[in-house]
Amino acid sequence: MAIKIYGSFRSPFVMAAALTVYEKNQEFELVSVAFKSPEYLNNYNPFGKIPAYQDEDITLFESKAIMRYVATKYEGERAPFLLGSTVGEQALCNQWLEVNSHSFTPPLMEIALSFFRTPEGGPSVVEEAWEKLGKVLDIYEARLSASKYLAGDCYTLADLAHTPLFYVLKALIDEEKQNSLTSQRPHVYSWIQDISSRAAWKKLTARPENIHYKQR
Amino acid sequence: MATTSSLVPRVKLFGVPYSVCTSRVIMCLLEKQVEYDLQLVDIVTTQDHKKSEFLKLQPFGMIPILQDKDFSIFESRAIIRYIARKHEGQGTPLYGTSNKDKAMVDQWMEVEAQNYNPAIAPAVWNLVHAPLFGQHGDPVVANASIEKLEKVLDVYEGVLSQSKYLAGDFFSLADLSHLPFNHYLIHEGKRGDIFDKRPHVNAWWKSISSRPTWKKHLSVAFPGKKFD
Numbered sequence: 001m002a003i004k005i006y007g008s009f010r011s012p013f014v015m016a017a018a019l020t021v022y023e024k025n026q027e028f029e030l031v032s033v034a035f036k037s038p039e040y041l042n043n044y045n046p047f048g049k050i051p052a053y054q055d056e057d058i059t060l061f062e063s064k065a066i067m068r069y070v071a072t073k074y075e076g077e078r079a080p081f082l083l084g085s086t087v088g089e090q091a092l093c094n095q096w097l098e099v100n101s102h103s104f105t106p107p108l109m110e111i112a113l114s115f116f117r118t119p120e121g122g123p124s125v126v127e128e129a130w131e132k133l134g135k136v137l138d139i140y141e142a143r144l145s146a147s148k149y150l151a152g153d154c155y156t157l158a159d160l161a162h163t164p165l166f167y168v169l170k171a172l173i174d175e176e177k178q179n180s181l182t183s184q185r186p187h188v189y190s191w192i193q194d195i196s197s198r199a200a201w202k203k204l205t206a207r208p209e210n211i212h213y214k215q216r
Numbered sequence: 217m218a219t220t221s222s223l224v225p226r227v228k229l230f231g232v233p234y235s236v237c238t239s240r241v242i243m244c245l246l247e248k249q250v251e252y253d254l255q256l257v258d259i260v261t262t263q264d265h266k267k268s269e270f271l272k273l274q275p276f277g278m279i280p281i282l283q284d285k286d287f288s289i290f291e292s293r294a295i296i297r298y299i300a301r302k303h304e305g306q307g308t309p310l311y312g313t314s315n316k317d318k319a320m321v322d323q324w325m326e327v328e329a330q331n332y333n334p335a336i337a338p339a340v341w342n343l344v345h346a347p348l349f350g351q352h353g354d355p356v357v358a359n360a361s362i363e364k365l366e367k368v369l370d371v372y373e374g375v376l377s378q379s380k381y382l383a384g385d386f387f388s389l390a391d392l393s394h395l396p397f398n399h400y401l402i403h404e405g406k407r408g409d410i411f412d413k414r415p416h417v418n419a420w421w422k423s424i425s426s427r428p429t430w431k432k433h434l435s436v437a438f439p440g441k442k443f444d
Contacts, residue, residue: 046371047331060319062326069319091289091298098291101329103276139275 007050012164013063022200024074096158144187171213231280233437237292239396248307320383324390343405376416
């Protein structure tokens with residue numbers, strides 16, 4: 001049975017799960033779903049969110065759980081191992097995945113979603129999000145001036161988790177705002193260029209289901 | 217004769233035992249029978265976690281940090297994965313025993329981080345911790361947070377009617393991750409009612425919170441206090 005990923009590329013989290021499949025040299029079918037429907041809630045994700053994942057062995061939800069599962073299942077494909085090659089690298093990969101979840105993604109999504117709906121709490125919430133994101137990127141700048149990727153010398157899921165989020169942000173914000181994020185952060189800039197030029201990412205964004213955002 | 221454990225340097229955990237995130241790590245260390253030294257960090261008076269020495273190890277200025285010889289790691293959920301992985305052969309099998317078990321543990325750990333934590337944290341802050349830090353606890357925010365949490369608990373009720381623990385019929389990192397915030401909400405925030413009215417969630421809570429390791433941690437973190 002082929003890999004199925006449920007959801008749409010409107011979600012950077014669906015993209016992250018799909019990107020992991022491509023990084024491990026596998027194929028998948030992208031299946032659209034009505035994610036609040038009883039069928040989806042009962043069979044795929046009781047929280048009514050995307051993505052969900054299915055192969056012949058398992059049905060899973062939560063993008064990072066899917067990413068970890070795919071990386072582990074296809075460990076032999078395209079070394080080095082996406083979760084880190086040593087115990088230390090694995091620990092740092094997990095550390096930066098948590099940073100992605102708790103410190104990087106919330107302000108970025110606040111900014112991204114503000115292009116589609118008025119934020120609860122008004123424009124000051126978006127201003128705060130820009131400030132928070134800036135502080136987080138300062139920390140990334142320091143980290144990436146000490147190592148090529150977040151967990152060390154090798155690309156891992158910790159880096160991968162950021163690619164779709166930068167893609168969505170870049171598509172929505174104007175060039176001036178884009179420059180403001182990276183002009184004082186050369187290591188962050190190089191890192192974004194690097195992770196966004198990987199073959200698996202290019203393959204993903206070439207798919208017909210790829211979303212082309214328009215600025216509001 | 218010296219035992220091997222006395223030759224192996226202990227890991228150092230920087231934090232405070234009553235902190236939610238530090239508790240998560242302590243519980244994991246106890247379950248995996250790993251000896252550790254707790255290095256207290258004054259997060260209240262001298263605010264050590266905001267000082268440059270600390271920020272070198274944890275640039276976000278938050279506890280806990282685990283130091284294992286020359287290596288250090290932060291983010292409690294990453295730390296517990298590290299401990300569970302490194303000491304796979306001893307203590308409780310917190311990742312289960314198969315690749316499928318591990319995938320389910322990862323899934324429910326993400327549920328805790330992405331769905332449960334955002335729903336419970338504002339309630340615990342406003343009901344319990346804000347006053348301790350000299351700030352105003354807003355009951356409106358607390359109630360809105362409880363409402364969100366109840367929706368999450370409805371899903372948990374369904375899941376826990378099919379299996380004893382979240383990832384299957386074994387206690388895992390996923391269940392463990394819920395202990396500290398639940399403890400605060402129930403015992404200090406006095407909102408045990410939302411667990412009582414869901415029989416499977418309630419049974420799960422009673423089971424995980426009565427583990428000897430958790431009781432041992434509570435006796436150290438809150439000396440002299442009794443929690444039923």
